[in-house]
Amino acid sequence: MRAVLVRQPGGPDALEVVELPVPVPGAGQVQIRAEAFGVGQPDVLIRRGVYKWMPPLPANPGNDVAGRISALGSGVEGLALGQKVLLSARDLSQRGGCYADYVVAPADAVHALPDHVELQAAVCLSNYQVAYALLHECRHPRAPASALVIGAAGGVGTALVQLAKLAGMTVIGTVSTEEKAAFTRANGADHVIFYRSEDVVARTRELTDGEGVGLVLDHVCGPEFTSYLGALGKWGTLLSYNAFAGLPEENLMAAMRDHLDICPAIRCFSFHIYDHDRDGRRALMRSVIEALSRNAIKPAISAVLKLDEVRKAHTLLEQGSALGKIIMIP
Numbered sequence: 001m002r003a004v005l006v007r008q009p010g011g012p013d014a015l016e017v018v019e020l021p022v023p024v025p026g027a028g029q030v031q032i033r034a035e036a037f038g039v040g041q042p043d044v045l046i047r048r049g050v051y052k053w054m055p056p057l058p059a060n061p062g063n064d065v066a067g068r069i070s071a072l073g074s075g076v077e078g079l080a081l082g083q084k085v086l087l088s089a090r091d092l093s094q095r096g097g098c099y100a101d102y103v104v105a106p107a108d109a110v111h112a113l114p115d116h117v118e119l120q121a122a123v124c125l126s127n128y129q130v131a132y133a134l135l136h137e138c139r140h141p142r143a144p145a146s147a148l149v150i151g152a153a154g155g156v157g158t159a160l161v162q163l164a165k166l167a168g169m170t171v172i173g174t175v176s177t178e179e180k181a182a183f184t185r186a187n188g189a190d191h192v193i194f195y196r197s198e199d200v201v202a203r204t205r206e207l208t209d210g211e212g213v214g215l216v217l218d219h220v221c222g223p224e225f226t227s228y229l230g231a232l233g234k235w236g237t238l239l240s241y242n243a244f245a246g247l248p249e250e251n252l253m254a255a256m257r258d259h260l261d262i263c264p265a266i267r268c269f270s271f272h273i274y275d276h277d278r279d280g281r282r283a284l285m286r287s288v289i290e291a292l293s294r295n296a297i298k299p300a301i302s303a304v305l306k307l308d309e310v311r312k313a314h315t316l317l318e319q320g321s322a323l324g325k326i327i328m329i330p
């Protein structure tokens with residue numbers, strides 16, 4: 001079978017498609033015949049060798065696979081051959097391991113999927129799992145009525161927009177281009193802001209009749225981050241889930257004290273908070289599988305490439321031009 005390995009971390013050329021023996025499931029394990037692979041930022045970080053939760057080299061950098069059970073180890077109950085399943089490396093003892101024609105995993109790590117669920121849609125769900133946690137676990141207990149999603153056309157951004165709409169929020173998304181604006185509106189956002197040419201904070205306040213939003217969801221950080229406090233309404237939370245553009249230079253405490261009238265909060269999120277909370281992370285995934293199975297969400301797939309095109313898939317992801325999620329098929 002084919003698998004993708006990184007021996008020497010680096011750019012997309014570090015990804016090698018190699019031939020390996022098909023893995024055999026041991027006791028309590030299942031073998032999955034892959035039909036779809038997610039391509040995401042953690043895969044890129046593993047490829048570059050800079051992931052904080054780096055698997056040992058040579059590493060298979062894939063973190064999401066969907067397929068069907070193709071063999072069962074001894075003692076596995078409740079899963080049958082042919083069953084559609086989703087596997088996220090978040091449920092494995094180490095990240096990575098999912099870019100391969102066949103993947104073996106503990107039976108209790110996989111999520112069984114209803115047969116009518118499309119595997120290409122299911123493999124996008126790890127973004128929804130993150131988005132669900134961001135929207136429902138990280139904010140003030142008083143549910144926000146509105147959210148500002150920075151980078152709303154990306155993989156996590158599209159999931160945030162859909163799940164925030166499902167939760168009844170007014171959603172504003174920031175985008176860089178007209179194409180991304182049209183896509184983000186079609187994905188359900190009520191308003192878009194062109195962050196390169198418009199003042200994001202002033203526009204957010206205008207669009208919310210001066211109230212501000214309950215939640216700002218940001219993965220960019222950098223010089224703009226502190227200013228987003230000005231887009232928040234009462235009890236609002238500025239939620240950071242990565243720092244693409246580096247850390248802010250301002251004194252955050254001083255900046256928050258400039259907005260004492262709204263009692264703002266800043267929270268830093270990483271999905272690794274669930275590393276030792278199996279029930280918590282699986283409940284999140286079940287919520288989004290359930291939403292997908294009743295068609296309440298529709299993952300946006302921007303490109304479907306072949307596993308052999310894994311270098312191209314990573315190049316596309318790093319260009320930042322994708323509308324939604326990039327996936328691969330065998």
Ligand SMILES: NC(=O)c1ccc[n+]([C@@H]2O[C@H](COP(=O)([O-])OP(=O)(O)OC[C@H]3O[C@@H](n4cnc5c(N)ncnc54)[C@H](OP(=O)(O)O)[C@@H]3O)[C@@H](O)[C@H]2O)c1
Nearest residue numbers: 041151153154155156157175176219220241242269270271
């Ligand atoms: N904390 C966690 O547990 C966790 C889990 C999963 C993902 N993440 C993080 O979530 C982030 C998004 O991942 P993804 O897979 O959705 O990536 P993606 O598909 O590449 O989307 C990123 C989006 O960010 C926007 N963007 C880039 N630079 C920007 C800037 N300077 N200002 C505003 N927007 C900018 C881009 O749109 P524009 O062209 O419109 O700017 C792009 O659509 C990554 O940083 C990833 O590491 C965190």
